[in-house]
Amino acid sequence: MSTSRLLVSAVGPLVSLQDAGRFGKLRFGVTDAGPMDRLAHAAANLALGNPASATAIEVSMGGITLDCHDAAVTVAVAGGGFTVQHTGRTHADRTHDEWTALTLRPGDRLAVRPGAWGSWAYVAMAGELGAATWLGSTSTHSASGFGGGILTSGHQLDIVDARAAPDREGEIPLPDFARPTGDLRVVMGPQDQHFVDDATAALLSTPYALTAAYDRMGVRLDGPALELRDVLSIPSEPIIRGSVQVAGDGVPTVLLADHQTTGGYPKIATVISADIDAFAQHRPGDTVSFESIDAATAVGIARAAAVRVQDYLTTVASEGRTLTHRLRSSNLISDAGI
Amino acid sequence: MSSSSDTARFVPVGDRGLLVEFASEISSAASAAVLSLDTVLSAAGVAGVEEVVPAMTNVLVLFDPVVTDHAILRADIERLLAAAEEAVPEPQIRRVDVCYDETFGHDLPAVAAACDMSVDAVIAAHLAGDYRVLMYGFAPGYAYLGGVAPSIQVPRKPAAIRGIPAGRVIIAGPQCIVTTFEMPAGWSVIGSSPTPVLDPDADHPFLFDVGDRIVFERIDLATHDRLVEAASETDTAAAHTDEQAESR
Numbered sequence: 001m002s003t004s005r006l007l008v009s010a011v012g013p014l015v016s017l018q019d020a021g022r023f024g025k026l027r028f029g030v031t032d033a034g035p036m037d038r039l040a041h042a043a044a045n046l047a048l049g050n051p052a053s054a055t056a057i058e059v060s061m062g063g064i065t066l067d068c069h070d071a072a073v074t075v076a077v078a079g080g081g082f083t084v085q086h087t088g089r090t091h092a093d094r095t096h097d098e099w100t101a102l103t104l105r106p107g108d109r110l111a112v113r114p115g116a117w118g119s120w121a122y123v124a125m126a127g128e129l130g131a132a133t134w135l136g137s138t139s140t141h142s143a144s145g146f147g148g149g150i151l152t153s154g155h156q157l158d159i160v161d162a163r164a165a166p167d168r169e170g171e172i173p174l175p176d177f178a179r180p181t182g183d184l185r186v187v188m189g190p191q192d193q194h195f196v197d198d199a200t201a202a203l204l205s206t207p208y209a210l211t212a213a214y215d216r217m218g219v220r221l222d223g224p225a226l227e228l229r230d231v232l233s234i235p236s237e238p239i240i241r242g243s244v245q246v247a248g249d250g251v252p253t254v255l256l257a258d259h260q261t262t263g264g265y266p267k268i269a270t271v272i273s274a275d276i277d278a279f280a281q282h283r284p285g286d287t288v289s290f291e292s293i294d295a296a297t298a299v300g301i302a303r304a305a306a307v308r309v310q311d312y313l314t315t316v317a318s319e320g321r322t323l324t325h326r327l328r329s330s331n332l333i334s335d336a337g338i
Numbered sequence: 339m340s341s342s343s344d345t346a347r348f349v350p351v352g353d354r355g356l357l358v359e360f361a362s363e364i365s366s367a368a369s370a371a372v373l374s375l376d377t378v379l380s381a382a383g384v385a386g387v388e389e390v391v392p393a394m395t396n397v398l399v400l401f402d403p404v405v406t407d408h409a410i411l412r413a414d415i416e417r418l419l420a421a422a423e424e425a426v427p428e429p430q431i432r433r434v435d436v437c438y439d440e441t442f443g444h445d446l447p448a449v450a451a452a453c454d455m456s457v458d459a460v461i462a463a464h465l466a467g468d469y470r471v472l473m474y475g476f477a478p479g480y481a482y483l484g485g486v487a488p489s490i491q492v493p494r495k496p497a498a499i500r501g502i503p504a505g506r507v508i509i510a511g512p513q514c515i516v517t518t519f520e521m522p523a524g525w526s527v528i529g530s531s532p533t534p535v536l537d538p539d540a541d542h543p544f545l546f547d548v549g550d551r552i553v554f555e556r557i558d559l560a561t562h563d564r565l566v567e568a569a570s571e572t573d574t575a576a577a578h579t580d581e582q583a584e585s586r
Contacts, residue, residue, distance in 0.1 A: 262475030270352035
């Protein structure tokens with residue numbers, strides 16, 4: 001087994017290393033962190049035969065360019081509609097607009113840039129990406145930079161036991177449910193009682209736009225102000241990914257992967273978990289319409305989504321993913337003379 | 339504690355959370371109810387419960403919606419609350435060293451002036467406080483300690499001050515925090531502590547559990563500096579161990 005090195009030759013802001021997350025420590029003030037789009041992160045890893053939770057690069061709209069050194073390694077890129085440019089010494093430039101796995105050889109360059117849609121993409125590597133852990137996880141804690149860390153130009157990534165895996169190359173299916181839609185389902189509360197009566201109606205009747213105030217902690221929206229009854233008397237309460245928090249100015253913010261664990265501003269609603277990852281793939285300027293559903297309906301949706309996601313990830317993880325390999329495996333079955 | 343069960347309010351939080359709220363304002367009764375539910379729920383192993391997050395007046399219970407739902411979990415919790423006699427264990431007592439030297443406690447004179455007391459009286463009042471860990475929040479290891487004496491309760495500053503370093507003892511209203519990260523804060527800085535509240539390389543990285551009783555003990559500047567020095571040497575040793583582990 002060999003070690004491959006990927007050198008970061010160019011990178012935008014907010015590009016970081018993330019495993020699945022740092023779980024179970026909310027009670028100590030430690031947020032889960034992890035990928036903004038957990039489905040795409042898992043798909044990129046599973047497409048290579050990695051554990052779903054392995055450390056990968058989370059690429060923001062700033063993009064990244066990586067140069068391969070020392071040994072070949074197969075990489076997978078999934079998430080949003082990013083473009084993947086593969087420049088090799090032995091072949092012409094290849095550009096992919098689909099989620100894909102490909103093998104980088106020493107001297108090759110990989111550039112991942114925002115394409116038609118999406119805010120976050122993931123680059124997973126066949127092998128073990130060396131990354132610093134903090135409190136048991138390599139996910140980057142944005143306030144401190146602890147964990148795997150934010151990538152900067154010149155950063156070197158070592159992939160131990162790097163594998164060139166031709167059988168893993170090819171397109172990775174993009175499921176419909178990974179795409180952001182204009183609808184965002186929420187369960188009202190837990191602090192909707194702190195708002196004037198018209199606030200719920202305003203939230204649900206008018207589309208809200210994502211603003212450029214968008215990072216891993218959350219995204220501020222633009223739309224009708226949601227008026228609070230009394231802001232100051234609320235004790236700090238737990239926050240989760242998907243909380244729609246309203247500050248004193250009445251502007252809602254949807255809190256995301258790096259949210260603080262508690263906050264004294266009331267949460268008017270909570271985005272259901274089935275919608276939150278695709279929501280994170282929206283870009284500033286996109287609009288969403290909030291739709292209120294009751295808690296029991298939300299649980300039903302979560303159960304259906306769990307089955308759907310598991311089926312999809314099982315397909316991605318199976319080696320016979322590409323057309324070539326599907327054909328080959330069916331030939332093998334005919335050869336066996338069933 | 340059937341009284342908790344009677345007064346608890348259950349509010350869904352999306353598709354995987356249930357907020358159990360005991361009061362709308364901070365009180366010692368609400369804290370006791372939070373601590374009791376946290377203790378019994380963490381020990382009970384209720385099906386589907388993934389994480390229990392205690393806060394000032396409420397407890398957020400996160401669950402796997404494939405396994406349970408809001409209604410089943412509510413019934414489970416109501417049963418636990420009804421059955422719990424006096425679930426709150428004896429609090430652990432944690433000692434935290436604090437140095438009030440003006441090098442660190444630069445807001446001490448302002449607090450003294452606001453409270454119409456001498457700096458020494460403010461320090462004495464801070465040392466005499468009866469502190470309990472109410473919850474963690476804001477940043478990793480930021481434990482909100484309730485119990486600042488009424489005589490030295492001062493409001494937050496109008497705006498947060500950037501770059502309050504790790505290891506500062508800060509107060510606002512009835513609460514006190516020993517900071518673990520450099521963060522902005524509008525609280526008054528009254529001292530510095532070399533006691534590691536968050537040690538990421540330890541088996542138990544967080545010194546406090548919610549409910550612990552905290553006792554501040556005064557140290558002088560020389561002792562403070564010696565302990566800070568010792569702690570940073572331990573950190574360096576731990577970092578080396580990490581590197582060796584990674585290179586294997």
